[in-house]
Amino acid sequence: EDQVTQSPEALRLQEGESSSLNCSYTVSGLRGLFWYRQDPGKGPEFLFTLYSAGEEKEKERLKATLTKKESFLHITAPKPEDSATYLCAVQAWTTYQKVTFGTGTKLQVIP
Amino acid sequence: GAGVSQSPSNKVTEKGKDVELRCDPISGHTALYWYRQSLGQGLEFLIYFQGNSAPDKSGLPSDRFSAERTGGSVSTLTIQRTQQEDSAVYLCASSSPGQGENGASTDTQYFGPGTRLTVL
Numbered sequence: 001e002d003q004v005t006q007s008p009e010a011l012r013l014q015e016g017e018s019s020s021l022n023c024s025y026t027v028s029g030l031r032g033l034f035w036y037r038q039d040p041g042k043g044p045e046f047l048f049t050l051y052s053a054g055e056e057k058e059k060e061r062l063k064a065t066l067t068k069k070e071s072f073l074h075i076t077a078p079k080p081e082d083s084a085t086y087l088c089a090v091q092a093w094t095t096y097q098k099v100t101f102g103t104g105t106k107l108q109v110i111p
Numbered sequence: 112g113a114g115v116s117q118s119p120s121n122k123v124t125e126k127g128k129d130v131e132l133r134c135d136p137i138s139g140h141t142a143l144y145w146y147r148q149s150l151g152q153g154l155e156f157l158i159y160f161q162g163n164s165a166p167d168k169s170g171l172p173s174d175r176f177s178a179e180r181t182g183g184s185v186s187t188l189t190i191q192r193t194q195q196e197d198s199a200v201y202l203c204a205s206s207s208p209g210q211g212e213n214g215a216s217t218d219t220q221y222f223g224p225g226t227r228l229t230v231l
Contacts, residue, residue, distance in 0.1 A: 004153075031218075032218065034219065034220075036222075041224075042224055042225070043115070043202050043204075043222030043223050043224050043225050044154075044202075044222045045222070046219055046220070046221060046222075049219055087153075087154070089154075091218060097142060097144075097159045097161070097166075097167065097208075097218065098156055098159065098167060098169075098170075099144075099156065099218075099220065100156070101146075101153045101154040102153055103151070103152060103153040104153065
């Protein structure tokens with residue numbers, strides 16, 4: 001069974017204080033790993049898809065990286081508007097369309 | 112362009128009543144998914160449609176839950192005889208499986224805003 005574990009559950013940063021969120025996964029043949037951002041009362045918003053170990057993707061202050069066992073979402077010099085819950089999800093070749101989500105990391109960036 | 116829409120945004124019902132939740136996917140997206148998100152929990156997969164057929168119904172919690180999709184577009188999730196444990200946010204997502212950048216397959220799911228269901 002595919003599993004996704006995210007840590008920490010919650011993270012509080014000062015504005016400008018860089019950090020990383022972790023997503024550890026177990027999957028029988030990774031087809032894709034997804035990062036989403038979710039604001040309160042809204043649906044998840046797509047950020048990145050990573051397909052193979054060593055791959056990296058960037059968007060503004062966010063950079064996602066992937067190894068064979070985990071993914072990191074690095075946040076550089078965060079701003080208060082980066083406050084949200086960040087969700088990681090995996091999709092396996094064997095289960096194809098079924099995507100397994102982690103419980104998320106709730107990030108709060110304080111001015 | 113228009114994103115995924117869901118209605119109603121909020122639904123309060125009494126225990127034992129039936130409810131219908133609606134999802135309008137992004138135009139042209141052939142795949143549609145339903146998830147449930149309870150407070151403090153991750154997204155729980157419920158069901159997936161490819162076109163009008165549902166090859167994977169494994170996530171439906173009980174036989175009180177059913178879903179259909181017509182015309183390869185709109186989908187309805189029906190919960191019969193609602194129970195208090197059904198209270199959650201129900202999210203719909205759609206995707207268009209195909210080739211992404213560098214030839215990699217992409218099944219990125221785009222989510223709607225959700226329907227918050229409260230069963231009293």
